[in-house]
Amino acid sequence: MAGKNNLPVKELPKAAYAGVTVSDSGFFGAIIGEGLPLACKEYQATVPAISKKIVSWLSQMKRLHNVKIVGVGLVEKEGWQRERLGAALWLKHDIVPHLLSLVGPKGNK
Secondary structure (H helix, E strand, O other), X not given: OEOHHHOEOOOOOEEEEEEEEEEOOEEEEEEXXXXXXXXXXXXXXXXXXXXXXXXXXXXXXXXXXXXXXXXXXXXXXXXXXXXXXXXHHHHHHOOEEEEEOOOOHHHOO
């Protein structure tokens, strides 16, 4: 597609949302954009490297699907510092983190 003066016009990225839950062996990530699933996969990673792996995955999905990831739901996992990742997503990547806990009735996890 060309604009004035025959310069190429780059399509603006669409809004997308991600969800991430951490397990003992890595994390599961899903991304949805325009009401359609764009990615849904389990990834292997050690606990110390999970945050870096998640940021890398989000960046890769952003480029691959030409989307702007607006928000990420991060499900709580003991021993994982999701607050630190949430701060990095907000301050360095302009992504709103939603820190979620899986709590059953009467506060039981």
